[in-house]
Amino acid sequence: MNDMSYDIAARQQREQAQSKKAPLYRAVFISDVHLGTKGSQPEMLNAFLADASCEQLYLVGDIIDGWRLRKSWFWDKHHDAILRTILRHAKHGAEVIYIPGNHDEMMRAWLPLGLEIAGIKLMEEAVHTTAKGEKLLVIHGDAFDSVVRYAKFLAHLGDHAYTVALTANRWFNWGRRHFGYPYWSLSAWLKRQVKEAVKFIDSFEVALAQEARNREMDGVICGHIHHAEMRNIGEIRYFNTGDWVESCTALVEHHDGRFELIDWPSVLRASRHAAAPARLAAPSVPAVDALAENAPIPA
Numbered sequence: 001m002n003d004m005s006y007d008i009a010a011r012q013q014r015e016q017a018q019s020k021k022a023p024l025y026r027a028v029f030i031s032d033v034h035l036g037t038k039g040s041q042p043e044m045l046n047a048f049l050a051d052a053s054c055e056q057l058y059l060v061g062d063i064i065d066g067w068r069l070r071k072s073w074f075w076d077k078h079h080d081a082i083l084r085t086i087l088r089h090a091k092h093g094a095e096v097i098y099i100p101g102n103h104d105e106m107m108r109a110w111l112p113l114g115l116e117i118a119g120i121k122l123m124e125e126a127v128h129t130t131a132k133g134e135k136l137l138v139i140h141g142d143a144f145d146s147v148v149r150y151a152k153f154l155a156h157l158g159d160h161a162y163t164v165a166l167t168a169n170r171w172f173n174w175g176r177r178h179f180g181y182p183y184w185s186l187s188a189w190l191k192r193q194v195k196e197a198v199k200f201i202d203s204f205e206v207a208l209a210q211e212a213r214n215r216e217m218d219g220v221i222c223g224h225i226h227h228a229e230m231r232n233i234g235e236i237r238y239f240n241t242g243d244w245v246e247s248c249t250a251l252v253e254h255h256d257g258r259f260e261l262i263d264w265p266s267v268l269r270a271s272r273h274a275a276a277p278a279r280l281a282a283p284s285v286p287a288v289d290a291l292a293e294n295a296p297i298p299a
């Protein structure tokens with residue numbers, strides 16, 4: 001062999017080693033990306049997902065927001081990039097499972113066909129077996145939304161509901177004053193709504209845990225309510241992946257079966273602290289502090 005063939009052999013070996021490199025995670029779970037809406041955070045998600053190599057990638061519903069297809073549809077290159085990243089994971093050997101939610105419910109019509117497109121399996125729900133052998137039900141969760149009518153009403157309100165509510169409140173109270181009624185407080189009303197929301201989240205979590213128990217599972221992984229969580233409810237493990245509209249969170253399983261909720265904005269903040277020299281005042285990664293500007297999209 002001459003030098004050149006050694007070089008080629010070395011390169012082939014290197015490439016082989018690289019392709020055999022163990023994926024970063026055993027499994028990755030994301031949900032509620034709401035692509036197709038302005039509230040979605042595709043750039044944030046892509047920064048996480050592009051390097052999150054895994055054996056199994058679960059898309060736990062509401063990835064593409066189909067409801068919005070009928071009214072305002074927002075799509076740019078960053079939304080495209082997410083689809084490309086997902087396809088790349090499938091191409092590189094990850095098992096990709098797409099479980100439709102209530103916002104991409106148009107996909108549900110295809111479920112009976114057992115469809116698989118470009119390596120992405122469409123499934124109504126899945127059972128994930130962890131490295132420790134536990135069985136976890138993977139499901140979007142809207143079927144257990146006891147106030148789904150309320151949620152649908154909220155979802156159709158759109159992104160500027162809060163601004164509209166504040167403006168309406170000013171006019172409303174001007175009218176009340178004019179006719180001699182006392183001031184009605186929007187903030188007090190909102191606080192009551194927050195208390196209701198906490199109650200709702202709790203009953204949602206308990207309902208999902210009960211379903212896992214009924215099916216003799218060890219736990220449940222869901223999305224839908226945009227509230228990332230990882231806790232035990234009785235003997236049942238409850239996981240919620242959160243969302244990529246407000247909180248930007250993902251659930252991962254490490255190779256040893258340990259689960260972790262990745263809070264991507266804090267990961268970015270931490271790496272910014274670690275990487276930026278003290279004399280550089282300007283942060284290199286934007287968008288984290290701009291999160292608050294994005295109006296929430298209800299589950």
Ligand SMILES: [Mn+2]
Nearest residue numbers: 062101224299
């Ligand atoms: Mn949902």
